[in-house]
Amino acid sequence: MIRLLATRLFQIAMTLAALSLAMFLLIGLMPGDPIDLAIAGDPRLTAEDAARMRALHGLDQPLMARYAAWAQALLAGQFGYSRLFAQPVAQVIGPALLSSLALLGAALTVAAGLGLALGALAAARPRLAGLVDGIAILGQSAPSFWAGILLIILFAVTLGWLPAGGVPDEGQSAWRFLVLPVVTLALANLAAYARHSAAALSATLREPWVTAARARGNGEARVLFRHAFPNAAVPILQVAALDAGSLVGGALITETLFARPGMGKLIYDAVMGNDTNLALVALLLVALVTMLATLAADIAQRALDPRLS
Amino acid sequence: MKLFLGLLMLAPVLLGAAFAGAIEAAMGLDAFTPDLFNRFAPASTNNLLGTDDLGRDLFLRLLHGARVSLAVGVATAIAATVIGTAIGLLAAWRGGLVDAVLMRLADGMLALPALPVLVVLAAADTGRIGLPRGEALSDIFRIVLILALFGWVGVARLARAAALSVLARDYVRAARGLGASEARILWRHVAPNIMGPILVATALAVAGAILAESALSFLGLGIAPPAASWGNMLANAQDLVFSAPLAAVWPGVMILLAVAGCTLVADGLRR
Numbered sequence: 001m002i003r004l005l006a007t008r009l010f011q012i013a014m015t016l017a018a019l020s021l022a023m024f025l026l027i028g029l030m031p032g033d034p035i036d037l038a039i040a041g042d043p044r045l046t047a048e049d050a051a052r053m054r055a056l057h058g059l060d061q062p063l064m065a066r067y068a069a070w071a072q073a074l075l076a077g078q079f080g081y082s083r084l085f086a087q088p089v090a091q092v093i094g095p096a097l098l099s100s101l102a103l104l105g106a107a108l109t110v111a112a113g114l115g116l117a118l119g120a121l122a123a124a125r126p127r128l129a130g131l132v133d134g135i136a137i138l139g140q141s142a143p144s145f146w147a148g149i150l151l152i153i154l155f156a157v158t159l160g161w162l163p164a165g166g167v168p169d170e171g172q173s174a175w176r177f178l179v180l181p182v183v184t185l186a187l188a189n190l191a192a193y194a195r196h197s198a199a200a201l202s203a204t205l206r207e208p209w210v211t212a213a214r215a216r217g218n219g220e221a222r223v224l225f226r227h228a229f230p231n232a233a234v235p236i237l238q239v240a241a242l243d244a245g246s247l248v249g250g251a252l253i254t255e256t257l258f259a260r261p262g263m264g265k266l267i268y269d270a271v272m273g274n275d276t277n278l279a280l281v282a283l284l285l286v287a288l289v290t291m292l293a294t295l296a297a298d299i300a301q302r303a304l305d306p307r308l309s
Numbered sequence: 310m311k312l313f314l315g316l317l318m319l320a321p322v323l324l325g326a327a328f329a330g331a332i333e334a335a336m337g338l339d340a341f342t343p344d345l346f347n348r349f350a351p352a353s354t355n356n357l358l359g360t361d362d363l364g365r366d367l368f369l370r371l372l373h374g375a376r377v378s379l380a381v382g383v384a385t386a387i388a389a390t391v392i393g394t395a396i397g398l399l400a401a402w403r404g405g406l407v408d409a410v411l412m413r414l415a416d417g418m419l420a421l422p423a424l425p426v427l428v429v430l431a432a433a434d435t436g437r438i439g440l441p442r443g444e445a446l447s448d449i450f451r452i453v454l455i456l457a458l459f460g461w462v463g464v465a466r467l468a469r470a471a472a473l474s475v476l477a478r479d480y481v482r483a484a485r486g487l488g489a490s491e492a493r494i495l496w497r498h499v500a501p502n503i504m505g506p507i508l509v510a511t512a513l514a515v516a517g518a519i520l521a522e523s524a525l526s527f528l529g530l531g532i533a534p535p536a537a538s539w540g541n542m543l544a545n546a547q548d549l550v551f552s553a554p555l556a557a558v559w560p561g562v563m564i565l566l567a568v569a570g571c572t573l574v575a576d577g578l579r580r
Contacts, residue, residue, distance in 0.1 A: 015417035023429060137576075141569035143520060143540075145527050146561030149547050153554045249424030253524055257547070267425050268528060271432040283425050290422045 001302065008298070012291045020074075020284055021067060027276050028063045035059060037274060074281070084275035092266065093282060097289075100262035104251055106178060107185035111247075112240070114186070115193020119236075122194070123201035124224055132198055139191030144250050148184035148257045155180060165258035177260075185247070185254045192243050193236070200235035204228045234305045241297035248290045312577025318570035322563060326379050329372035370537040371559055377538045378519050378567060381452055385518035388457035390511045393464025394503075398495055400465070401472035412469070415462045423459055424524060430455045431530035448532045452525060456518050463517075464510040471503035509575045516571035523564050539564050 035053050039045045054060045058069065073080065079089035122132035156164035162180055204210065205228055213227045214220075252264030259265070263286050270279035325332075396415075400408040431452070475481065476499060484494050525531035526540025534541050539560040546557035 011413065011417065012420075014413075015420060018417065019421065019426070023426075026430070137569055137572055138565065141516070141520070141572055142565045143523050143527070143543075143561065145524065146543060146557070146564065149543060149557045150561070152547075153557060157551060157554060245420065245422040246424075248422035252422075252424050252428065253528065256528060264425070268428060271428055272529075279429055283429055286425050287421050291420045294420055 001299075004302070005295075005299070008295050012288070012295070015291065016284055016288060017071075019287060020071065020280065023280055023283065024067045024070065025063060027280075028066065074284075079281050080277045082270070082275055082278040084270060084273040084278060089278050089281050092278060093263070093285065096261055096263050096266045096282075097285070099260060100251055100255070100264065103178070103181055103185065103255070103260065103262060104247060106182045107189070107251070108240075108247065110182060110186035111189040112193050112236075115190045116197050116236070118190070118194035119197025119199075119201055120224060120229075122198035123205055123228070124220070126202070129198060129202070132194055136191040136195040136198075139187065139194075142188075144184055144188035145253050145257050147187050148180070148254060151180050151184055165260070167259075167261060181254050181258045181260055184257070185250050188250045188254075189243060189247050192239055192246075196239040197232060197236050200232035201228055204231045207231075230304070234301050237297050237301045237304070241294045241301070244290050244293040244297070248286055310577070311573045315570045315573030315575075315577055318566045318573065322375050322379065322567045322570065325372040326375035329369070329376055332369070332372060367542075367556060367559065370542060371539070371563055373537040374539040374542060374560065375563065375567075377449065377532055377536065378522060378564070381449055381456070381522040381532075382515040382519040382567070382571070384449070384453045385456040385460055385522075386511050386514035388453060389460030389514045389518075390464050390507060392457065393461035393510070394468045394500075394507055396461060397465040397468025397470075398472050398499065398503075401469045401476060402491070402495060402499075408469075411465070415465055418459060418462045423521070427455060427459065427521065427525060428528065428530060430458070431525050448536065452522055452531050453518075456521055460514050460518060464507065464514060467506045467510045468503055471506045472499050475499045475502045505578070509578050512571050512575035512578060516568045516575070519564065519567050519571070523560075 035050050035057070038053065039050055051060075058066060061069075070080075079093070081087070082089050082092050085092045118132050118135075122129040152164045155162045163177055165177075165180075167177060201224075205224075210223060210227055213223050218227070248264075251262065252267060254260075255262040255264035256268050263282055267279055267282045267286065270276075270282060396411055400411040481494060481498055484498055489497075522531055522538070523540035523543070526538040527544045529541070529544060531540055532538035534545070542560040543557060546553070546560065549556055
């Protein structure tokens with residue numbers, strides 16, 4: 001277990017290093033830099049001013065040296081400044097990360113809970129399996145932002161029950177602003193859970209020890225929940241591990257759609273606003289959180305199933 | 310059954326893309342010219358699905374969107390399949406360090422949240438490296454490029470697994486024994502025998518690329534207006550939820566048909 005943990009943490013570190021290098025070089029190799037933007041915004045700046053500013057900010061250094069300095073500062077915990085928000089990156093990212101984690105946590109709970117219920121339904125009633133499978137394929141094929149727009153049209157525009165997006169003002173209840181984003185994000189990931197838990201549960205229900213449990217006179221509900229569920233938990237956790245990336249990606253688009261100030265919207269705004277430092281740090285953080293979540297799901301799998309370790 | 314159902318769902322998308330120009334000419338309308346006297350027209354015989362905020366016919370824009378989405382989907386899938394198959398074959402054939410490095414690379418890319426990375430990649434200004442920005446064709450090229458950068462991973466893993474099992478077969482050993490070159494073995498014996506799984510991976514790659522393109526276009530980083538794409542039509546529709554709520558329905562239905570169709574075809578091919 002410790003060896004596995006060490007290997008995986010090393011892999012995560014390598015992936016982050018490769019990702020940061022690739023992104024830094026890609027952005028750095030493109031002609032133009034923040035000083036060009038500053039000049040474009042202020043016609044009084046001369047070429048000498050630009051050269052002085054480049055030297056001041058170290059932009060006259062070769063690309064690899066700039067990457068090394070940036071990475072070194074990052075490892076030392078100095079995330080630099082955001083051009084867009086004119087604040088330290090850490091201060092911008094903190095609240096956004098909390099907001100995203102709340103959305104992700106709630107959506108994951110809803111998606112996994114409903115997905116398991118649908119999967120159990122399909123496994124317990126094989127006649128419904130085709131229906132659940134069909135719904136799952138449609139659910140996986142529909143873009144989540146489309147579902148989100150339709151939900152906005154129905155619940156915010158037509159019925160007026162819930163806000164169409166944004167953040168609560170003073171005195172407004174926060175949960176009303178969370179409902180539509182959570183449902184949108186959960187719908188996008190529900191399908192994967194339903195499909196895989198249906199497959200895992202129905203495979204488990206064909207095991208001989210399930211027949212034995214039935215033969216001992218256990219009720220169908222007890223067989224399903226006491227005997228089949230714990231055994232099907234492992235493949236379901238596998239989906240959770242595989243799905244972490246798409247959940248985070250879905251959060252990005254959901255936050256943009258509902259104008260929620262989370263990590264997804266932050267990355268989007270940073271990219272649109274040419275704030276490369278903020279975009280890179282936020283992207284690396286999101287990648288780190290995703291990979292740690294995947295690792296946690298993998299470890300939980302091994303803890304549940306001694307055959308795996 | 311699934312194959313048939315999938316093809317049935319793809320049929321309207323394919324027909325629409327193929328005959329977009331002909332239908333446009335027959336209806337006497339233009340999907341790209343604004344007609345400000347005809348904004349938000351309701352569905353009628355003239356405008357089958359009504360018009361948008363600039364008075365452009367929604368039905369015709371959907372058909373042109375089909376062209377863009379299919380072009381992106383198919384081009385990305387072909388690029389991803391070619392790169393993925395080559396890498397998968399190489400990893401399976403060489404084994405050892407090459408295999409380990411390539412597969413760790415694939416693992417790393419799979420572990421990343423794709424959409425945020427794609428957003429950062431898509432924002433890279435290709436206009437500065439000589440590609441004209443804002444034109445539909447260069448947008449398509451840019452999107453295909455960055456989607457293929459991620460798309461090869463799934464194909465490579467499937468190709469590697471299939472190639473490993475083929476390389477262990479007796480006929481490969483026999484071919485080696487008869488003095489066939491390694492290139493001939495890979496090309497004549499391994500490649501044809503892993504076409505099944507690769508075809509499945511290609512169909513799934515088309516579905517994934519269409520979905521990713523619509524997401525990027527929705528965020529304003531993919532196909533830029535006035536060119537029509539289902540994603541940027543949905544972005545436009547989000548601004549119009551009060552004035553034209555129905556405009557949000559149809560592009561999503563088209564995406565659903567195309568993606569579910571490809572997924573079902575892949576499922577059907579698998580058996």
